[in-house]
Amino acid sequence: MKEIPLQAEVKAPKKFKVSSLTKTRKRSDYLWAYLMIAPTMLGLIIFYLWPIIQTFYFSFTEWGAFGQYEWTGLDNYKRMLEDTNLLKSFKNTGIYIIFTVPIGIFLSILVAVLLNQKIKGKSVYRTLYFLPVITMPAAIAMVWKWLYNSDYGLLNYLLSLIGIKGPQWVSDPKIALYSIIVVAIWSGIGYNMVIFLSGLQGIPKMYYEAAEIDGAGPIRVFFKITLPLLSPVIFFVSIMSLIGAFQVFDLIFMMIGKSSTALESTQSIVYLFYQYAFVLNDKGYAAAIAVLLLIVILIITVIQMVLQKKWVHYD
Amino acid sequence: MMKKWLIMLLTVVLGLLGLAGCSDSDKASGDAKDGKVEITYGFWDKKQVSAIEEIIKLFNEKYPNIKVKTELTPYGQYFQKLETAATGGALPDVLWMNGAHVVQYAEGKVILPLSDMAKKDNYSLDNYSKSLIDLYTVDGKVYGIPKDYDTTGLWYNKKIFDDAGVPYPDDTWDWNKLKEVAKQLTNKEKGIWGYAALMGNQGGYYDFIWQNGGHIISKDGKSVGFDQPEAIEALKYNISFIKEGLSPTQAQMTETAASELFSSGKVAMMFDGPWMVPEYKNNPDLNVAVVPKGKKRAVAIHGLSNVIAANTKHKDAAWKFVQFLGSKEAADVYAKTGTVIPAYNGTQDAWKEAVPDLNLQAFIDGAEYSVPLPSVKNTGEIWQYETDILKKAWSEEVSVEDAVKELTKKANESLSK
Numbered sequence: 221m222k223e224i225p226l227q228a229e230v231k232a233p234k235k236f237k238v239s240s241l242t243k244t245r246k247r248s249d250y251l252w253a254y255l256m257i258a259p260t261m262l263g264l265i266i267f268y269l270w271p272i273i274q275t276f277y278f279s280f281t282e283w284g285a286f287g288q289y290e291w292t293g294l295d296n297y298k299r300m301l302e303d304t305n306l307l308k309s310f311k312n313t314g315i316y317i318i319f320t321v322p323i324g325i326f327l328s329i330l331v332a333v334l335l336n337q338k339i340k341g342k343s344v345y346r347t348l349y350f351l352p353v354i355t356m357p358a359a360i361a362m363v364w365k366w367l368y369n370s371d372y373g374l375l376n377y378l379l380s381l382i383g384i385k386g387p388q389w390v391s392d393p394k395i396a397l398y399s400i401i402v403v404a405i406w407s408g409i410g411y412n413m414v415i416f417l418s419g420l421q422g423i424p425k426m427y428y429e430a431a432e433i434d435g436a437g438p439i440r441v442f443f444k445i446t447l448p449l450l451s452p453v454i455f456f457v458s459i460m461s462l463i464g465a466f467q468v469f470d471l472i473f474m475m476i477g478k479s480s481t482a483l484e485s486t487q488s489i490v491y492l493f494y495q496y497a498f499v500l501n502d503k504g505y506a507a508a509i510a511v512l513l514l515i516v517i518l519i520i521t522v523i524q525m526v527l528q529k530k531w532v533h534y535d
Numbered sequence: 536m537m538k539k540w541l542i543m544l545l546t547v548v549l550g551l552l553g554l555a556g557c558s559d560s561d562k563a564s565g566d567a568k569d570g571k572v573e574i575t576y577g578f579w580d581k582k583q584v585s586a587i588e589e590i591i592k593l594f595n596e597k598y599p600n601i602k603v604k605t606e607l608t609p610y611g612q613y614f615q616k617l618e619t620a621a622t623g624g625a626l627p628d629v630l631w632m633n634g635a636h637v638v639q640y641a642e643g644k645v646i647l648p649l650s651d652m653a654k655k656d657n658y659s660l661d662n663y664s665k666s667l668i669d670l671y672t673v674d675g676k677v678y679g680i681p682k683d684y685d686t687t688g689l690w691y692n693k694k695i696f697d698d699a700g701v702p703y704p705d706d707t708w709d710w711n712k713l714k715e716v717a718k719q720l721t722n723k724e725k726g727i728w729g730y731a732a733l734m735g736n737q738g739g740y741y742d743f744i745w746q747n748g749g750h751i752i753s754k755d756g757k758s759v760g761f762d763q764p765e766a767i768e769a770l771k772y773n774i775s776f777i778k779e780g781l782s783p784t785q786a787q788m789t790e791t792a793a794s795e796l797f798s799s800g801k802v803a804m805m806f807d808g809p810w811m812v813p814e815y816k817n818n819p820d821l822n823v824a825v826v827p828k829g830k831k832r833a834v835a836i837h838g839l840s841n842v843i844a845a846n847t848k849h850k851d852a853a854w855k856f857v858q859f860l861g862s863k864e865a866a867d868v869y870a871k872t873g874t875v876i877p878a879y880n881g882t883q884d885a886w887k888e889a890v891p892d893l894n895l896q897a898f899i900d901g902a903e904y905s906v907p908l909p910s911v912k913n914t915g916e917i918w919q920y921e922t923d924i925l926k927k928a929w930s931e932e933v934s935v936e937d938a939v940k941e942l943t944k945k946a947n948e949s950l951s952k
Contacts, residue, residue, distance in 0.1 A: 285643040287622030369790050371726075391786030477789040479734055479922050481930040498615050500916055 272514070279508035289504060296508035306509065308484060309492040312397060316488065317465040319401045320408065325458055328409045332416035333446065346417075350410040357407070361474030364403045365390065368475075390475055396482035400471050408464075412457050419453030420446070451532045459524055466517050469494065489513050572852045573602040577627030579613040582813055586872045590865045594856060601852045603629075614915070621645040626844035628853040629860070632679050634670045634837050634907065635914040641673035642912060646842045648676035652854050662861075663878045666907045667838045679840025680861035681878035683869060685808045686834045686901030687738035688823040689713075690815065695720055695727060695803040704804070706900075708827035710746075710772060713804070717781040720803040728783050731793040731805040732776035734929045736921060737835045737908055738806045743769035745906050746829030752909040757950055759917070762943040769829070770935050774928060785929040797821075809876055809898045816873075816890050825897045836905030838878055913949045920945045 279296055281289040300306055335346055352360060367374050368389035376386030389399040427445050436444065447454075469490040476486050487495070489509065497506030578587065584607065591603045606627050608616050614636060620626045626645060640646045653660060660668055663681040671679035689704050696703055699720050704713075717729030733739050741751055749765030752758075760766055776782035783796060794811060796802045798818055806826060807815075815821045826834050841860045843853045859865060866877035873889030876898060887895040911917070920942055928938035 285639050286618065286645055365790075371787060371791060388786050388790070391790055479785070479926050480789040481786050481926060481932065483923075499919055501618065 275507045275510050278504055279511045281504040281507075283501065283503040285501070292504065296505045299505060300508060300512065305484075305487075305492060306489075309487050309489045312486055313466060313468065313488045315397060316401060316404070316468055317462065319398070320404045320465050321458065321461045324405045324408045324412060324461060325454065327405065328412035328457070329416055329450070329454070331409060332413045332420055333442065335413070336417060336420045346413075349413050352407040353410040353414075355407075357470040358474055360403065360407050361471050365475050368399055391480060391482050393482045393485040396476060396480075397486045400475060400486060403471055403475070404465075404468065408461065412461065415457055416450065416453060419450050423449045448533045452534055455524075455528050455532045459521060462520065462524070463517055466490075466513065466520075571600050571602055572849050573604060574629060574847070574849050574852050574856060575604045575606050575627035576856070577606040577608065577613075577617070577630035579608055579610040579631060580874075581607060581609070582810075583869075583872075583874050586868050586874060589868050590860065593864055593868070594859045597859070598852075598855060601849075601855065603856060621844075621846075624846040626846055628844055628847040628849060629841055629856050630844060631682070631839050632671070632842040633839055634910040635918065637671050637678055637840075637842075638673050638910050638912045638914070640842070641676075641678045645845050646678055647845050647847075647850070648678055649680065649843065649854070649857070650675075650677045653677065656854075656858070658858055662863075662880050664880065664902060666836055666902075666905060667840070667878055670838065670907045670910060671840050671842075679842045680857050682839045682841055682860060683875035684836055684838030684878050684902065685810060685876060686836050686898050686905050687742060687806050687808055687826055688897040688901065689804060689826050690797065690807050690811070690821060690823045691804045692797070692800055692802070692820050693822055694800065694820040703822070704824040704827070706825050708824075710827060710829050713827045714776070714781075717776060717804065718779075721781045723780075726801060728796070728802050729781045729804065730776050731788065731797060731802045732773050732782040732929075733788065733793050733806065734785060734922075734926055736918065737837055738808055740770055740773055740925070741835050741906075741908070742806070742826060742833060743773055743829065745833035745835070746831060747772075748830050752911060752950070756911055757947075759943055759946040759950065761939040761946070767935055767939055770925070770928065770939065774931070774935065777929065778931065785926060809895070810874075812890055812893065812895070813874060816893060819892070821893075823894055823897050825900055832904040834901040834905050835908050836902060837908040839875075840878075911950060913952060916949045917946045920949070 278289065280291060280293055282292045282295065283289045331349055335342055335349070339345075366372075370376055370386065370388040370391065373386075373389070375389065379386040387395050390396050423446065427449070428441065431441050431445055467490050468488045472486050472488055472491050473494070476483050490513070493506050493509045493513070496502045496509065576587070576591075584605070587605060591605070594603065595601070613631075617626060617630070621640070621643070632640065632646070637646075641648070652658070660677060660680075664684070667681040667684055668677060671677055671681070689708075691704055693703065699722075701716055701719050704716070713730065720729035721727065744751060744760070744766045747765045747769040749763050749769060750760040753760060761770075777784055783791075783793065783802065788796070793802060793805055794807060794814075797805050797807075798815060798821070800820065815823075841857045843850065843857055847853045861879070863879050863882060866879035866882040867885060869875055869877040870882050870885035871889060873886060876883055876886050883899050887899065924938050924942040924945070927933045928935045
């Protein structure tokens with residue numbers, strides 16, 4: 221629909237071509253650019269921006285059955301202050317982030333650097349590390365759930381061979397969250413590794429040659445050349461993983477049963493959102509949680525943007 | 536210049552095509568085409584697809600002009616999807632309903648009352664057990680025509696009983712006997728538990744609470760009875776199996792479903808419904824008996840029904856289909872396939888005979904002293920609180936007394952909403 225007025229505008233400058241050629245030229249350039257991004261923009265507005273605005277609006281309402289709602293002002297936000305479940309879910313998500321993001325990034329850099337060397341069967345390893353990325357999270361969760369099964373799982377069976385009675389990996393409230401973190405790190409390495417690999421290959425060879433001539437060892441080369449020149453990529457990956465980690469849901473949903481004793485100590489913010497929105501049908505409050513999460517992610521991303529000046533090197 | 540215009544034109548045309556494609560995708564569905572009417576039928580159980588298809592075939596022999604399109608949604612998403620569909624006025628014309636949701640849907644006016652239509656067409660509701668009709672009666676009006684019902688039985692593993700030299704369960708059993716036998720059958724070395732004390736309401740603690748003379752929701756519908764002494768005693772009895780090591784723990788049962796432990800011979804006895812017949816009948820060691828009695832006999836009964844969406848454009852066709860789904864002919868098809876107990880009186884025997892190796896009479900006997908699963912406007916919410924709070928008692932994190940106190944408070948709040 222939007223294209224029709226655009227077409228008319230293109231026609232117009234054609235008539236006054238003589239008046240100002242350069243200006244027309246520029247205008248039609250912009251026009252083309254806008255036309256080209258129009259499909260994506262439309263998609264973003266319809267499927268992202270509009271729902272965000274709606275969620276914001278609904279966060280001030282209370283829902284009854286079948287789409288009836290009423291304006292309740294700040295009630296949902298006031299309710300948050302007393303919601304211990306919400307506090308707990310923030311704590312759980314926090315622990316999840318603190319472990320998955322740094323460890324995940326560290327391990328993916330390590331793997332990327334190793335796979336950037338001249339070793340045999342490099343592409344086989346790259347494929348192996350990337351496999352979890354193309355596997356459905358649900359499938360990953362199901363397989364790990366069985367590995368973790370305390371009575372019949374492979375993990376505890378192996379432990380029993382060396383005489384250790386394994387814990388209840390996904391049922392013990394003290395351990396369950398860390399069991400999920402392990403799976404999250406494992407399944408995330410491949411994706412970050414590919415990004416780091418491309419970053420590594422973008423580092424000009426001459427720096428390494430210079431370092432070799434100056435007699436720097438491999439460790440020193442890594443810290444003085446590779447790491448600083450990789451920092452823009454690390455920055456990008458850390459922002460993306462942080463946002464992803466804030467929104468963790470699928471692994472918890474699949475691996476921790478609804479009647480599991482470990483649910484309270486593992487449920488994330490998004491899990492809680494799901495619970496309120498779709499199980500308890502408390503959509504207004506769920507919208508408020510979503511808004512809160514949006515704000516938290518926004519603030520943290522801004523902080524990262526500010527801090528990047530201190531450690532990210534753009535050459 | 537020519538080229539530029541061509542590209543521009545193409546973009547516009549494609550864009551318009553795309554937009555047009557979105558708008559008329561489901562305009563046609565349900566509209567009359569050469570005198571034919573199409574209605575949709577929404578349900579959740581995959582195991583019943585073949586029976587439903589056969590029923591639709593029979594229906595079309597009678598009404599060739601009503602085409603029925605089926606819409607299968609797994610139970611996990613079924614009511615979430617309905618909720619959204621109801622909000623947008625896009626419910627399937629005819630759909631499955633359960634007791635937990637009927638009040639909410641009836642009061643929300645998204646399903647149609649059927650009483651008047653039934654009266655007009657002389658459609659008799661006496662063909663179904665009264666407790667099932669009551670389950671779907673809201674404010675004096677019937678909203679659903681019963682389709683099937685289920686009660687609970689005590690499933691047991693004959694092999695484990697034989698190995699321990701213990702006679703099989705029968706209708707003389709009571710709570711003490713269940714406990715005593717569970718003790719005899721529990722074998723730590725072999726990794727066998729005597730009984731699985733499931734944390735579930737239907738076929739679980741509800742049945743025990745009723746057997747002990749307690750109630751779940753008071754008659755006036757304003758309070759729950761979890762904090763009454765009868766209920767506390769019943770919950771404690773359940774949990775005692777776990778405490779004494781006669782049942783897998785709550786954690787073990789969430790990691791490996793109790794039904795899996797049972798069908799693989801790790802659990803000797805457990806409560807379960809007739810919906811497990813298609814699975815359990817594959818293991819010749821398994822059989823079923825009536826549930827043991829407490830102070831009195833009681834077992835939860837629940838059944839599904841077919842309802843008509845208020846947004847249907849083909850009310851007459853939908854009503855004809857619902858009538859047929861509730862008919863003896865349809866019930867016979869269900870009976871034959873042995874999936875669920877048909878609700879139509881007199882067709883249960885055929886269901887029983889579909890799997891002669893199992894003592895399915897236990898489920899039909901249960902119907903005599905059965906108690907309907909309570910249904911209020913916020914049933915789903917109360918169930919959620921039960922799961923969230925009682926699991927802490929089941930895992931012995933908190934005492935039963937503390938758990939029921941919290942549960943009663945939250946459930947009463949949601950009843951007063």
